[in-house]
Every structure is written in C-alpha cells, then in structure tokens.
Amino acid sequence: MDRPGERFGYRFDFGDEWIHERTVEPAKVDPIDVYGEVPVDPVPISGWGTIPDRYGRITDGSDADTSDEPEIPFPFLHHEIERLLELNEGVPMTSADLADTVNEEGRYVKKDGSPMTASQISARVSKYPTLFERTEDGRIALHRRGA
Numbered sequence: 733m734d735r736p737g738e739r740f741g742y743r744f745d746f747g748d749e750w751i752h753e754r755t756v757e758p759a760k761v762d763p764i765d766v767y768g769e770v771p772v773d774p775v776p777i778s779g780w781g782t783i784p785d786r787y788g789r790i791t792d793g794s795d796a797d798t799s800d801e802p803e804i805p806f807p808f809l810h811h812e813i814e815r816l817l818e819l820n821e822g823v824p825m826t827s828a829d830l831a832d833t834v835n836e837e838g839r840y841v842k843k844d845g846s847p848m849t850a851s852q853i854s855a856r857v858s859k860y861p862t863l864f865e866r867t868e869d870g871r872i873a874l875h876r877r878g879a
Contacts (some may be wrong), residue, residue: 739843741808810860812840813853817864817874824871827853 736758764770816833817825825833827850834840836849842848857864857872865875 757786809834809840809848809852810863813857813872814863814874817872822874824867824873825853826871827857830872 738756739753740756741753758770784805812834816830817823830853831848831850834853840848851871857866861875863875865873869871
C-alpha cells in the first residue's frame, strides 16, 4: 500500500468503531515543516473536521457533541452490510437489495468507483459466516448468535 492515490481504510478503537479512510500522497512531506519535529508514528497530514481524543472529548472534561457527526466515510463492506441489515430491523434482504442500497447511500465505494453488484455482496457474505447466514429462500440475515 504505497502507490500514490491508493486508498485504504482501517479501524481504530474497536469498541467505538471508528473507521478511517486514508489516501497515499504522491509526494513526501517534510515532517519538520508540518509538525515542527519528526513524529514517532505515522500521522495524518490533511483531513476534514477535528480529531478528538479516543473518547470523543473535544476539550479536557467535556463530552463531544455528536449531533453533527459525519457518516463513516469508508466502511468495510461486511460492516456496511451488517449496518443495513440492522437498519432493516433484522429482516433478511436479497443480495440485489443490499447492493442497490449500498450504491444509493454511497457510504461504501469501491476503489474503481464502479457500482456494487449482488454477486459481490453474496461473495462477501460467504466470507463472514459468523456475521451472516442465509434464509431458506437465499436472503441474507444477521447470524443469530446463540441460536
């Protein structure tokens, strides 16, 4: 993952489900120009919004106001499928319905920008049997834990 323009996502703080999108920059940045010192770990050089601490506090001792919190910019596809099924109150959906909804909402975007297909939804669901299951008629449902 080192080609300029290449996008990738990662999850930070699994309990809070912070998902971030990153893009590899075409040119190196002088960390002293940007930060005043050389950082120990990789750091962002640009982005939107503020970066709160890991608990969402904006200032010491305050709670974050999340009323205007942006949507997750780059979820992983299986998490997006899970979210859509939860929003559908657990009612199973077809791969085609899920693909259409993913494309309409635009929260998950493939690297090449092409629309998601039902077969791609189906393939991802098959890779996560602990998250999803199929109904008798082939619809996708959230896996019933403990059932």
